[in-house]
Amino acid sequence: MQYLLLLYADEAGWTKMSKAEQEQGYAAYMAYTEALKKAGALKSSNRLQPIATATTIRTTNGKQQVLDGPYVESKEQLGGYYLIDVPDLDAALSWASRCPGAGHGIVEVRPIWSM
Secondary structure (H helix, E strand, O other), X not given: OEEEEEEEEOOHHHHHOOHHHHHHHHHHHHHHHHHHHHOOOEEEEEEOOOHHHXXXXXXXXXXXXXXXXXXXXXXXXXXXXXXXXXXXXXXXXXXXXXXXXXXXXXXXXXXXXXX
């Protein structure tokens, strides 16, 4: 079954880190990604550009509005994702708990609804 691991964190946190901390964080994500690949669980993964680049479309009373930025203000922003294919929710939760993002933000686990 496929699950989407949605990674939320305070995107300003990255710029507050030292160069060494950024390199360590990058290495942790690369090792995690490699572990997913070796296990045959990784389907797709990517980082998202900063929240300031987002555009939101909302329809109210039949009229579309295009808004710059996100619709919801929050402390953490969606910064990336992993699409994984694992046997069940327990396996997805196990992978999510190993994600470096769980150490400095939130990892939301969502099953994919196959159409």
